Amino acid sequence: MFTGIIECMGRVVEFTRLDTTEAGGNGASLAISGARDILNDCHLGDSIAINGTCLTVTEFTEDTFKVGLAPETLSRTNxxxxxxGDPVNLERALAAGHRFGGHFVQGHIDATAEIIEITPEENSIWYKLRVSDPGLLHSIIPKGFIAVDGTSLTVCDVNDEERWFTIMMIAYTQTHVVMPTKSVGSLVNIEVDMLGKYVEKVTTSILRGTSGAEGTGISSEIERVVRRVLQKDH
Incomplete structure (x- = not known):
């Protein structure tokens, strides 16, 4: 579990498509440097979010660490x-007893979004992003939470028809995350609010009936009540 409060920015040392070392596991791997601030209590197997993606540490030094990347991770993220040399957002998994400053972030990326517009306003910056998966728009609401490359942000506006939403980034955040280094056309990782997804799942199951069989769900219950009323009338 993460909070979306970025601890530091690291840099990509190496991206290997087929890493045959023990730490690489005969798959894709990513090595990150500049992570000294978050590796003082690191252990093999720990979780670190890179651009919002929860990944497992397979090797580390005082300043660098390596993670493996599954095919699902490569297909769903940026x-x-x-x-x-690319900068990346880094956050360790949340430790018990620490102050919770962002929102509940799992580190499980839902999809990517494309930056389609960047508009400075005084010392802040507006970003307009188009979601690759329109099905996610149900879980993106104005003033709700969203994690963009792992950064906990507040949604400003949402346009369901055109599949975009906006966020505004204050000056402080701009200097502590990778977003300002990106341009129109860049892809960012998106994780919508997990609580919203659970609510949608539960309510949809109740309304439709969890099994789809007759006799389940609110609609079926309404039908039974109507039938009983009609039978009494006759």
Whole structure:
């Protein structure tokens, strides 16, 4: 579990499509440097979010660490597009007893979104983003939470028909995350509010009936009540 409060920015040392070392696990791997601030209590197997993606540490030094990347991770996130030297957002998994400053972030990316507009306003910046999966728009609401490349942000506006939403980034945040280094056309990782997803899942199941069989769900219950009323009338 994460909070969406970025602890530091690291840089890509190497992205390997087929890492045959023990730490690479015969798959894709990513090595990150500049992570000294978050590695003082690191252990093999720990979770660190890179651009909002929860990944497992397979190797580390005082300043660098390596993680493995599954095919699902590469297909759903922007991590496969990273180049040597690119900055990335880093956050350790939440420790018990620490102050919770963002929102509940799982580190499980839902999809990517494309930056389609960047508009400065005084010392802040507006970003308009188009979601690759329109099905996510049900869980993106004005003034709700969203994690963009792992950064906990507040949604400003949402346009369901055109599949975009906006966020505004204050000056402080701009200097502590990777977003300002990106341009129109760049892809960012998106994780919508997990609480909203659970509510949608539960309410949809109740309304439709969890099994789809007759006799389940609110609609079926209404039908039974109507039938009883009609039978009494006759």
């Amino acid at each position: 991590l496969g597009q990273l180049q040597t």
